Amino acid sequence: MSKQTIKSAVEQLVQPIVDAAGFELVDVEYVKEGNNRFLRVYIDKEGGIDIEDCSRVSEALSGKLDEVDPIPDAYILEVSSPGAERPLKKAQDYHKAVGKNVWVTTYEPVDGMKEFEGELLQFDEINLVILAGKKQHVIPFDKIAGARLAIVL
Known part of the structure; x- marks a missing residue:
């Protein structure tokens, strides 16, 4: 499965979770670094994202990923803020x-x-x-x- 296919599948799973929480989905990355693969989801909201926001989205997304299983390899899920120098994508x-x-x-x-x-x-x-x-x-x-x-x- 290509990185773009995985990214699209994860975006479809996480978008309703992010929308329901009143957050913005900034980006999804699926990358290999060393021997590990990382699925990174960047979220934001007016006033900024905190650790509880990230945890809530991570737990909900983790459940959906276990249910649908769109990623064949082992990976580490990270949900975070895009930071002060956030990327401009859309x-x-x-x-x-x-x-x-x-x-x-x-x-x-x-x-x-x-x-x-x-x-x-x-x-x-x-x-x-x-x-x-x-x-x-x-x-x-x-x-x-x-x-x-x-x-x-």
């Missing part, structure tokens, strides 16, 4: 990040660069506009390799 993540500092990498150079850090001024689902230093960069959404919120120190 269009709604970018909309929420407007006005905040972000770090973006692209598949190919835009304005001669592949990494940008600055304030996300605008997002219209086709392009992002980032103010990095004193220059605005218009980055096509389909050229984004990765993006996350960035803490300004």
Whole structure:
């Protein structure tokens, strides 16, 4: 079973659990690190996630995973917050990040660069506009390799 198939199956199992709790499903990862496989579920809510929130979702999801058994290998389940530098994955993540500092990498150079850090001024689902230093960069959404919120120190 492919990682994407497992990720999709887990998203379908966890989404109703997260919705019922009033949380947001940020991301699901299924990765191999060393000899172990990890199923990581990232959740969030206004004001942040605490350990009890993670525990509640973990227990409910664990039961569903035991029942449906979509993952053939042994794995470690982790449910956590995406952290202060949360990844931006979905269009709604970018909309929420407007006005905040972000770090973006692209598949190919835009304005001669592949990494940008600055304030996300605008997002219209086709392009992002980032103010990095004193220059605005218009980055096509389909050229984004990765993006996350960035803490300004």
